[in-house]
Amino acid sequence: MVVxxxxxxxxxxxxxxxxxxxxxxxxxxxxxxxxxxxxxxIPIWMYIPVMSAVILGGASTIGGGGLGYQTGISGAWLVIxxxxxxxxxxxxxxxxxxxxxxxxxxxxxxxxxxxxxxxIGAVIAGIYALTLAITQTIAIGKVLSVLFGVEQNTMILAAxxxxxxxxxxxxxxxxxxxxxxxxxIMTVGIxxxxxxxxxxxxxGFSGLAAELDPSYFDITAIGWQTIASYFLLxxxxxxxxxxxxxxxxxxxxxxxxxxxxxxxxxFAVVYGIVTALLGAxxxxxxxxxxxxxLALPRLILEIVPVGFSGLILAGFISAMMSTADSALLASSxxxxxxxxKRFVNPDASNETYARVSRTLILALxxxxxxxxxxxxxxxxxxxxxxxxxxGSIFVPIFAAFFWKGATWQxxxxxxFISATVVIATIWLHGFSSNLPIxxxxxxxxxxxxxxxxxxxxxxxEKLSAWVDGLDSSPSAD
Numbered sequence: 001m002v003v004x005x006x007x008x009x010x011x012x013x014x015x016x017x018x019x020x021x022x023x024x025x026x027x028x029x030x031x032x033x034x035x036x037x038x039x040x041x042i043p044i045w046m047y048i049p050v051m052s053a054v055i056l057g058g059a060s061t062i063g064g065g066g067l068g069y070q071t072g073i074s075g076a077w078l079v080i081x082x083x084x085x086x087x088x089x090x091x092x093x094x095x096x097x098x099x100x101x102x103x104x105x106x107x108x109x110x111x112x113x114x115x116x117x118x119x120i121g122a123v124i125a126g127i128y129a130l131t132l133a134i135t136q137t138i139a140i141g142k143v144l145s146v147l148f149g150v151e152q153n154t155m156i157l158a159a160x161x162x163x164x165x166x167x168x169x170x171x172x173x174x175x176x177x178x179x180x181x182x183x184x185i186m187t188v189g190i191x192x193x194x195x196x197x198x199x200x201x202x203x204g205f206s207g208l209a210a211e212l213d214p215s216y217f218d219i220t221a222i223g224w225q226t227i228a229s230y231f232l233l234x235x236x237x238x239x240x241x242x243x244x245x246x247x248x249x250x251x252x253x254x255x256x257x258x259x260x261x262x263x264x265x266x267f268a269v270v271y272g273i274v275t276a277l278l279g280a281x282x283x284x285x286x287x288x289x290x291x292x293x294l295a296l297p298r299l300i301l302e303i304v305p306v307g308f309s310g311l312i313l314a315g316f317i318s319a320m321m322s323t324a325d326s327a328l329l330a331s332s333x334x335x336x337x338x339x340x341k342r343f344v345n346p347d348a349s350n351e352t353y354a355r356v357s358r359t360l361i362l363a364l365x366x367x368x369x370x371x372x373x374x375x376x377x378x379x380x381x382x383x384x385x386x387x388x389x390x391g392s393i394f395v396p397i398f399a400a401f402f403w404k405g406a407t408w409q410x411x412x413x414x415x416f417i418s419a420t421v422v423i424a425t426i427w428l429h430g431f432s433s434n435l436p437i438x439x440x441x442x443x444x445x446x447x448x449x450x451x452x453x454x455x456x457x458x459x460x461e462k463l464s465a466w467v468d469g470l471d472s473s474p475s476a477d
Contacts, residue, residue: 007301007310008148014314018166018321021177025170032350035171035357036103036333038250044260046180049187051247051264053179055082055238056186056271057136057323061316062143064272065296068279069289072216075279077227078234079272085235086265089244090258093401096470097248098257105242105397106338112400112466113408115342120415121393122338125242128385129331130364132243136324137163137372140317143297147313153373159321160372164365167325168358172250175329179322185315189300193312195274197303198281211284225434232437236390240397242330243323328368332360384426391440392419395448401470403452404463410452418444 029035042050060079067075102108106122141156148155166174202208215221238244251257275296282295285302289295297316300309336357345352395418396411422440429435 004306004310006306007313010307010310011314011317014311014318015162018162018178018318021181022166022169022174025166025174025177028173029171029354032354034173035354036249036329036337037246038172038176040101040250041252042176042250042256043252044256046176047247047251047256047260048263048267049183050176050179050250051086051244051260052267052271053183053186053319053322054243054247054326055086055264055268056183057320060268060272061186061275061319062139062293062296064275065279065282065299066291066293067222068276069282069292069295070279071222072212072218072280073273073276074219074222076219076272076276077222077230079275080269081230081234082238083265083268083272085238086244086268087262088235088265089239089248090261090265092239093398094248094251094257094261095254096401097245098251098254099471100469102249103246104334104337105240105245105393106334108245109393109396109400109411110338110342111469112406112462113396113411117396117408117411117415119338119342120412121396122334124385124388124393124415124419125240126331126334126338128237128389129242129327129334130368131385133324133327133331133364133368134371136320136327137368139293140320140324141372143294143320144317146291146294147297156372157369159317160365160369163321163324163328164362164369167328168361168365171354171357172246172329175322175325176250178318178325182315182318182322185311186319189304189308189312189315190271190274190278193304193308194278194296194300198278198285198299201303202281202284208281208284212280216280216283229434232390232434233386236394236437236441237386240389240394242334243326246330246333247326324368328361328365331364332357335360335364384423384431387422387426387436387440388419391422391437392444395441395444399448399452400466405452405456405458406448407452407455407458409455410448410450413451414444414448417447 031039033039056079060082064075064079067078100108100111102111104122105125106118109121110118137156137160140159141152144150144155144159145152166178199205199208202211209217220227248257248261251260278299279295282289282299286295286298289298297313300312304312336353340356341348341353392415396414399406418440421443422436425433425436425439
């Protein structure tokens with residue numbers, strides 16, 4: 001089954017609209033703040049949708065529906081963990097992040113510790129963000145190729161070119177507008193069209209229950225080991241992801257950052273449950289799907305009227321693009337702000353940094369598309385980068401906010417030692433094991449605490465400057 005000509009037209013117009021938004025963002029991006037953090041001026045009514053859009057990408061929408069098709073309501077755990085991690089970020093450090101008025105994770109580490117901890121942390125986070133963008137690009141190509149009946153690599157190339165173009169042109173301003181539109185489409189499509197139409201097609205909840213095995217309604221059917229794995233990967237990972245942090249930096253006040261981040265995480269939890277439920281509905285209506293990850297797109301084509309289905313499918317594609325563009329911009333920001341600015345040209349103008357960031361988006365975008373076409377599946381690479389991100393820099397980042405005795409020597413040694421442990425454990429136990437993150441976190445805590453106590457206390461002048469930065473919260477308009 002492929003989309004109708006009407007739906008094809010809707011999808012095509014939507015993609016052209018993304019390019020138009022990119023050009024608009026290019027015209028409006030007058031400063032580095034505009035380009036990297038949307039002027040730090042996003043109000044809460046827009047912040048909640050765009051933060052939600054960063055979280056709810058291809059893994060959340062297409063992957064969550066696929067897990068629902070396979071395991072029922074317990075397939076929601078992946079997205080629930082993303083939501084819980086976002087809520088924790090909002091509760092614990094979102095106001096601090098907004099107060100710092102930084103651009104990147106590496107910059108935050110440098111302010112608290114030293115430039116080398118900041119650089120190494122930025123490189124790890126930058127590689128993670130790029131790998132995330134690659135996975136989203138593969139997902140986009142996969143879905144588009146099935147919907148349009150066109151070869152997957154061709155659709156990867158086309159979709160990748162669109163993402164690179166509007167992100168490079170307008171930066172965070174363009175990403176903000178496209179994410180807001182995507183959230184609106186997905187919210188209406190999932191909650192007000194797909195869910196009621198899907199339930200009506202199967203005779204409501206009672207009809208669905210009569211058709212499915214009871215395990216589809218068991219919240220733990222996916223298995224406790226998988227749930228624990230999702231916690232380690234996604235709760236911890238999303239709390240220190242540059243793509244999410246960069247969105248926090250766009251808030252117009254600390255209150256917007258806190259309330260908006262918590263609200264976006266809560267929305268993600270509900271969204272995860274609904275997409276898993278839609279996956280279960282697809283089992284009844286489409287029982288012979290070869291690929292579970294196509295459950296939601298196929299279900300939309302089956303139950304939603306032509307035209308509206310094209311718009312929702314455009315939202316699905318945009319959901320993946322919203323994660324890809326945020327990750328691509330995040331990677332570029334990290335390498336610009338924490339490598340180029342720190343070591344190559346520290347005295348350049350903001351216009352130069354914006355130009356370098358655009359150039360890096362283009363270069364990293366080429367890598368993104370090329371890798372997506374060349375290897376087709378980067379799940380192992382994503383597991384490695386998630387393990388490195390959580391296992392080696394989670395502890396130094398959170399210690400920066402909650403332990404005044406933390407030293408740069410503790411941070412630097414912790415990152416090196418725990419990264420080595422993570423890589424070695426993956427080599428011994430494989431990518432599917434939870435041990436790399438567990439061993440990495442334990443090693444990070446022990447080495448960080450020990451070295452900080454031996455080399456402490458930290459320099460009072462640097463610590464005072466850090467505390468002053470946390471207290472200088474921007475006021476709401």
